[in-house]
Amino acid sequence: MYxxxxFLYERTCAFEVPQTTCEEIHAALLQAGVHPPGLLGDLGAGTGLMSILFAERGWHIHGVERSLAMIAEAENKKIQLPQAVQSRLHWTEGDITRFEMPEGLLLDxxxxxxxxxxxxxxxxxVEGFIRSAYNALKPNGVLILDSDTVTTFERFFDHAPVVVWDDGIHRMTRTCRFDGSSGRAHHTAILERHDETGWTTVSEEGMPLQYHQEPKLYEAFLAQGFIVESGEPYNPFPVLYQGIIPKLLWVLRKPA
Ligand SMILES: C[S@@+](CC[C@H](N)C(=O)[O-])C[C@H]1O[C@@H](n2cnc3c(N)ncnc32)[C@H](O)[C@@H]1O
Structure with a gap:
């Protein structure tokens, strides 16, 4: 997937109200004592949706993303932004499970x-990601991430085919299967395009997702040397996820 x-990511998968979510994470960063114009890593930056919102709040962004198609979406949006915001945005192709910062740079x-x-x-x-992120941060630096709870996997990642996008030209149908015993979900997205002959399948992309038990994540963060400042219930999808706890929001600090 991706x-x-x-080109459909932000309309079918992204945060429900990205401005609000950015404001909440930005507030959590300020509360943790880190603030613009510091260097903020956006790990798995996708289409730069959140990178851009953070850059608009004054952060300098170092994004790492493995999908060139997602980076291309980000770059297309970047060139339409004011020059000052553009100058604070930088994305690089890379694997967040084993990335290194450029010589002489560390993240706030x-x-x-x-x-x-x-x-x-x-x-x-996961261990490689935690290690790489830890090494990329300055002493006293902060890492904030969200992880999906098992409820999200059970309730939302296990369903028959659903059309999640149809604008008459493109149609995307998503199917999800979840195996509770392994914690593994498989998403499949079928993309079709409409022309004078009707709908033609353009692609079929698969995407595995894994539920990670919260105590296991907690132990792994500690084992790396992070201080776990919080791991709180978090719901950035208030319309979709009503009355459940869909995520934990983790605030981790590298010791000074
Ligand atoms: C659900 S999207 C989230 C994008 C973005 N963080 C956001 O909030 O909109 C997950 C992103 O992580 C990227 N990704 C997944 N595994 C990765 C890896 N090992 N290294 C770099 N990027 C990765 C995917 O390509 C995708 O763009």
Whole structure:
């Protein structure tokens, strides 16, 4: 996923009210004592949706993203922004499970948002991400990330085909299957395009997601050396996720 369907990401997968979510995470960063114009890592930056909102609040962004199609979406939006905001945005192709900062640069803070940690389906990938993020931060730096709860997997990542986008030209149909015993979900997105002959399938992309048990994440953060300042229930999808706890929002600090 996030290759042929990158252009639909923000309309089908992203945070419900990105401005509000950015404001909440920004407030959490300020409360943790880190603030613009610091260097903020956006790990698994996607289409730059959150990077841009943070840059508009004065942060300098170092984004890491593995999908070139997602980075291309981000770059297309960047060129329409005021020059001052553009100058604070930088995305690089990379793997957040084993990335390194450019020589001489360290992050004041980092975010890894919209269940990106659940995209790291093998446990060594999660450990690699935690290690890389820790090494990329300055002493006293802060990492904020959200992880999906098992309720989200059970209630929302296990369903028959649903049309999640149809503008008459493109149609995207998503199917999800969740295996509770392994914690593994599989999403499939079928993208079709309409022309004079009717609908033709353009692509079929698969995407595995993994539920990571919260105590296991907590132990892994501590094992790396992070101070876990909080791990609180978080709901950035108030319309979709009513009356449940869909995520934990983690605030982690690298010791000074
Ligand atoms: C659900 S999207 C979230 C995007 C963005 N953080 C946001 O809040 O809109 C997950 C993103 O993580 C990226 N991703 C997944 N695994 C990755 C990895 N190992 N290294 C870099 N990017 C990764 C995907 O390509 C995708 O763009």
């Amino acid at each position: 290759n042929t369907t990158a 803070a980092a975010v890894c948002l919209c269940n990106t940690i659940n995209h790291l389906v093998e446990w060594p990938q």
